[in-house]
Amino acid sequence: MTAKQILNVALIGNPNTGKTSVFNQLTGLNQQVGNYPGITVEKKMGFCKLPYNFKANILDLPGTYSLNASSIDENVVIEMLLNKNDHLYPDVVLLVTDVENLKRNLLLFTQIKDLELPTILVINMADRMKSKGISLDIAFLEDQLKTKIALVSSRKGHGIEALKELIVNYKSLSTEPCLNASSIDPVYFDSLRKTFPNQLLYKLWLVITQDVNFLNLERNEIRSRHTRSHADLKRLQQKETIKRYQFINDVLKQGQTIDREKATDFRSRLDRVLTHRFWGYVIFFMILAVIFQSIFNWSKIPMDFIDTTFANLSNSAAQNMPPGVLTNLISQGIIPGIGGILIFIPQIAFLFMFISILEESGYMSRVVFLMDKIMRRFGLSGKSVVPLISGTACAIPAIMATRNIENWKERLITILVTPFTTCSARLPVYAIIIALVIPDQYVFGIVNLQGLTLMLLYLVGFTMAVFAAYVLNKILKIQSKTYFVVEMPNYKLPLFKNVFINVVEKTKAFVFGAGKIILSISIILWFLASNGSGENFNQAEKIVFEQHREKPLSNEEFSNAVASQKLENSYIGQMGKTIEPLISPLGYDWKIGIAVISSFAAREVFVGTLATIYSVGDTDSEDTIKDKMKAETNDETGEKVFSFATGISLLLFYAFAMQCASTLAITKKETNSWKWPAVQLVLMSGLAYIIALTAYQLLK
Amino acid sequence: MPTIAHLRKGEKATIDDFEVEEIPLKLLEMGCLPGNSVELIQIAPFGDPLYLNINGAYVSIRVETAQKIKIDRIQNPES
Numbered sequence: 001m002t003a004k005q006i007l008n009v010a011l012i013g014n015p016n017t018g019k020t021s022v023f024n025q026l027t028g029l030n031q032q033v034g035n036y037p038g039i040t041v042e043k044k045m046g047f048c049k050l051p052y053n054f055k056a057n058i059l060d061l062p063g064t065y066s067l068n069a070s071s072i073d074e075n076v077v078i079e080m081l082l083n084k085n086d087h088l089y090p091d092v093v094l095l096v097t098d099v100e101n102l103k104r105n106l107l108l109f110t111q112i113k114d115l116e117l118p119t120i121l122v123i124n125m126a127d128r129m130k131s132k133g134i135s136l137d138i139a140f141l142e143d144q145l146k147t148k149i150a151l152v153s154s155r156k157g158h159g160i161e162a163l164k165e166l167i168v169n170y171k172s173l174s175t176e177p178c179l180n181a182s183s184i185d186p187v188y189f190d191s192l193r194k195t196f197p198n199q200l201l202y203k204l205w206l207v208i209t210q211d212v213n214f215l216n217l218e219r220n221e222i223r224s225r226h227t228r229s230h231a232d233l234k235r236l237q238q239k240e241t242i243k244r245y246q247f248i249n250d251v252l253k254q255g256q257t258i259d260r261e262k263a264t265d266f267r268s269r270l271d272r273v274l275t276h277r278f279w280g281y282v283i284f285f286m287i288l289a290v291i292f293q294s295i296f297n298w299s300k301i302p303m304d305f306i307d308t309t310f311a312n313l314s315n316s317a318a319q320n321m322p323p324g325v326l327t328n329l330i331s332q333g334i335i336p337g338i339g340g341i342l343i344f345i346p347q348i349a350f351l352f353m354f355i356s357i358l359e360e361s362g363y364m365s366r367v368v369f370l371m372d373k374i375m376r377r378f379g380l381s382g383k384s385v386v387p388l389i390s391g392t393a394c395a396i397p398a399i400m401a402t403r404n405i406e407n408w409k410e411r412l413i414t415i416l417v418t419p420f421t422t423c424s425a426r427l428p429v430y431a432i433i434i435a436l437v438i439p440d441q442y443v444f445g446i447v448n449l450q451g452l453t454l455m456l457l458y459l460v461g462f463t464m465a466v467f468a469a470y471v472l473n474k475i476l477k478i479q480s481k482t483y484f485v486v487e488m489p490n491y492k493l494p495l496f497k498n499v500f501i502n503v504v505e506k507t508k509a510f511v512f513g514a515g516k517i518i519l520s521i522s523i524i525l526w527f528l529a530s531n532g533s534g535e536n537f538n539q540a541e542k543i544v545f546e547q548h549r550e551k552p553l554s555n556e557e558f559s560n561a562v563a564s565q566k567l568e569n570s571y572i573g574q575m576g577k578t579i580e581p582l583i584s585p586l587g588y589d590w591k592i593g594i595a596v597i598s599s600f601a602a603r604e605v606f607v608g609t610l611a612t613i614y615s616v617g618d619t620d621s622e623d624t625i626k627d628k629m630k631a632e633t634n635d636e637t638g639e640k641v642f643s644f645a646t647g648i649s650l651l652l653f654y655a656f657a658m659q660c661a662s663t664l665a666i667t668k669k670e671t672n673s674w675k676w677p678a679v680q681l682v683l684m685s686g687l688a689y690i691i692a693l694t695a696y697q698l699l700k
Numbered sequence: 701m702p703t704i705a706h707l708r709k710g711e712k713a714t715i716d717d718f719e720v721e722e723i724p725l726k727l728l729e730m731g732c733l734p735g736n737s738v739e740l741i742q743i744a745p746f747g748d749p750l751y752l753n754i755n756g757a758y759v760s761i762r763v764e765t766a767q768k769i770k771i772d773r774i775q776n777p778e779s
Contacts, residue, residue, distance in 0.1 A: 065726060066725075066729045068725055068729070070726060101757060103731065103757075104729075104731055104755075104756065104757045107729055231720075231721055234721060237725060237728075238720045238733075241728050241733065242733050242734075245731065245736075245755075268741070271741070271742060271751075272742075275742055280745065281745075369742075369744050369751060370745065372762070373744060373746040373747070373748045374746070382749070406724070483724040483762075484749065484760075484765070485724055485726045485727050485730065485759055485760075486749075486759060486760045487757070487758065487759055488758040488759060489758070
């Protein structure tokens with residue numbers, strides 16, 4: 001066999017066709033998720049073994065309805081297909097369609113065929129044909145569409161082996177277009193053809209109508225010689241679309257029969273309830289409530305387990321290794337730092353799981369439909385609900401998810417207010433403070449007070465997001481054309497495999513991304529906390545000894561007193577003390593101050609920082625961070641540091657403050673200006689300070 | 701001339717015409733083209749947006765867009 005042994009395969013298809021399920025079936029966990037260079041579009045690659053020793057690199061391109069791109073995600077698809085020199089340029093395209101939406105899905109297919117690429121038509125969800133009363137004349141369709149068809153069911157794993165056979169035999173696929181789209185304006189296309197005889201006509205047409213780069217061919221050159229007004233071009237695009245649909249309608253009239261009687265009305269019955277003017281909202285809020293209650297309850301056990309394990313690990317490292325700087329670095333810097341990262345995993349995994357289930361099932365579109373009118377009053381779109389809900393996992397993917405909001409003003413407002421929603425990085429902070437200041441009691445027998453507080457914090461976040469949107473909507477003077485088109489997909493039972501892979505990938509990306517920051521900050525903090533300058537630090541033993549000359553301390557008391565004397569006079573202690581006047585009206589001492597400072601890079605650092613600070617103060621105890629925080633008292637007043645007032649003030653501060661460098665970076669990227677991240681930083685943090693101040697002064 | 705915004709829940713019609721400039725291309729690609737059928741499936745609470753079946757594709761659009769798409773031959777679901 002002389003043919004290439006490793007093939008490039010690209011998966012292309014409309015959203016909601018199960019394209020990613022097909023990708024998961026082909027590649028399993030052999031996946032890599034990255035970004036396309038320079039932009040934040042997710043790039044999913046996978047590896048797949050084929051029959052006869054062939055292998056394939058499978059590229060899962062972003063879902064698109066056509067090759068007329070209206071977002072950067074869709075642009076990626078066109079640029080990939082136009083650039084023959086790209087090392088991932090496909091040898092074969094798998095065009096994934098949903099058997100129930102074949103007509104609409106085939107539009108994209110006819111466009112890909114015009115690019116003269118070997119294309120396999122993958123008809124997915126074939127297991128539903130019987131229950132939906134659909135039958136297909138495969139031989140006829142293959143002949144008319146000039147392709148090979150693979151009937152698969154990615155949910156059940158049917159047809160995947162046959163698909164792999166087709167991929168290997170890609171050379172036998174026809175590359176002939178299935179219709180002649182240039183007949184919509186023969187004169188125009190003839191002159192185009194004459195000017196660029198070596199170029200594919202449809203490629204030229206795409207370059208003229210889209211904002212994509214086209215190799216060595218200057219777009220301006222093509223455009224200047226063949227100018228058409230914008231309106232003219234759009235009219236031609238409409239003609240092109242009609243032409244393609246005529247062809248598709250004709251083919252399907254003969255190749256597809258649908259017994260309407262059999263099409264069950266499960267969908268419409270479910271829609272009647274889920275989009276009901278009253279029950280629709282009740283169900284939506286009940287789903288949210290269940291999600292938040294369960295995240296808090298389910299992650300409690302694994303989180304406590306991780307917390308205790310790392311406290312023990314730290315302790316045994318300190319005892320079993322020879323004393324010295326290295327041991328201190330490991331037991332006080334690295335181990336608590338890693339613990340501070342791992343403690344996130346349970347909550348993030350549950351959140352991503354729920355979001356992934358809501359999206360997979362098709363329910364998210366119904367929420368968009370239900371919420372659009374309400375959200376518009378606040379200058380948002382129904383589509384803003386998706387970023388606002390995803391924002392409960394992480395603001396970064398949430399801000400990226402605003403891309404499908406077509407209206408720029410609605411999109412900008414959504415980007416600006418999304419960081420108010422309670423992201424998972426706030427959860428560990430909330431969890432530990434709630435556990436400290438809210439009693440673990442039940443009201444009405446079933447509602448846990450701690451869970452209720454957490455839910456209230458989520459509500460506070462959403463409310464502030466919506467209120468800020470309302471204000472921004474009044475202030476910002478941006479005129480942009482509104483339009484709103486949302487596909488309402490069929491309801492599907494979420495597939496365990498898809499949800500699982502999604503959770504694993506997202507959690508991995510988040511933990512490694514945030515983990516690097518958390519671990520390095522933990523080590524820096526350890527260094528700053530165990531080093532200092534000046535007599536108070538270097539002579540700590542002597543000073544403590546002098547102080548207690550009359551009433552000598554026991555060995556243990558003495559070493560604790562030295563440790564806290566050192567901490568107070570270390571570099572970080574000095575930093576904390578410097579800002580103490582600024583934060584003491586909020587109810588924070590200098591130790592909390594250090595945690596707040598270090599949180600400005602990323603909030604999740606808070607717990608890790610406190611862990612590091614309290615470990616430095618006290619090495620040989622097996623107490624968990626929570627116990628240590630509970631035991632903290634103010635040196636002067638003897639009152640508990642984490643009182644109810646301080647706790648609430650901290651919760652509110654973390655609810656509103658912009659403390660995430662990555663979110664600012666993504667806002668800059670998506671809005672293409674430093675102005676908007678600056679607005680976020682100043683307004684959110686200012687607001688947080690004022691509200692936390694007010695709360696503490698009222699409650700203390 | 702009636703538009704999609706005039707449909708009542710459950711009614712079907714045929715798309716007649718519209719000004720191309722005013723309709724997003726994405727909607728055309730979903731099958732919103734002259735001659736194709738349209739059915740109003742559901743109206744969201746507070747009267748907007750509309751949930752339609754256009755030529756077999758299920759989409760929701762806002763009333764302001766629906767008002768720009770002219771239709772003819774409204775059929776009652778029962779007739």
